Amino acid sequence: MKYKRLTKEQFEELHVEFSNFLATQSIDKKEWDTIKANKPEIAEQELDVFSDLIWEGVLKNTHYLEHFSKNHIFLFHCQEKLIQSIVLKSLDTTIDFMNKEGLQWLSDNMFTEQVEIHLGKKEYETLRNESIFKLITEGAILSDGQLYLQINGIIQS
Incomplete structure (x- = not known):
């Protein structure tokens, strides 16, 4: 992880963006729930990658x-x-x-x-x-x- 994981509150605010992020990887809600339950390490990686993407966008636009x-x-x-x-x-x-x-x-x-x-x-x-x-x-x-x-x-x- 390059930056730091978003907080639970930040993920809640960005739930639409996170859903779109998962969709770009062909992961729907049902599959996401399965990943969280059966492969928590993969779910953690997805949360980290998404967090880094959000941070990159924010930092790039910081003046x-x-x-x-x-x-x-x-x-x-x-x-x-x-x-x-x-x-x-x-x-x-x-x-x-x-x-x-x-x-x-x-x-x-x-x-x-x-x-x-x-x-x-x-x-x-x-x-x-x-x-x-x-x-x-x-x-x-x-x-x-x-x-x-x-x-x-x-x-x-």
């Missing part, structure tokens, strides 16, 4: 990630060959970016000495999708990029 922690916000722009980052750090350790008040504080203090802003870019050390998946497993979430673009626009002007 922005965000990772919030108490005193840091990491914003990533995932391009084809490299990843760009904006890291915001509060020097006031009482500020918590995990709540609304902390984000309001950041908005009010973005360009003061209380906030460090670091820009970076780096070529992927491994394959693009594997690098993005690693960031997700470390706590990053998919993003529409609005925050990255907004802050990048302010910094660049």
Whole structure:
């Protein structure tokens, strides 16, 4: 398995896609039930292959990630060959970016000495999708990029 198996809830949400996936292998519901009952190792392999296919599609289409922690916000722009980052750090350790008040504080203090802003870019050390998946497993979430673009626009002007 290249990534990680989808959760039960994710499989439930993707049940139509999973049925179509099985159908491409000429496996109908009756045969799937037989495989699950009599050949659980084959069923496990099918779940793993489907999970990897879903992850590949998601990762291929990922362009922005965000990772919030108490005193840091990491914003990533995932391009084809490299990843760009904006890291915001509060020097006031009482500020918590995990709540609304902390984000309001950041908005009010973005360009003061209380906030460090670091820009970076780096070529992927491994394959693009594997690098993005690693960031997700470390706590990053998919993003529409609005925050990255907004802050990048302010910094660049």
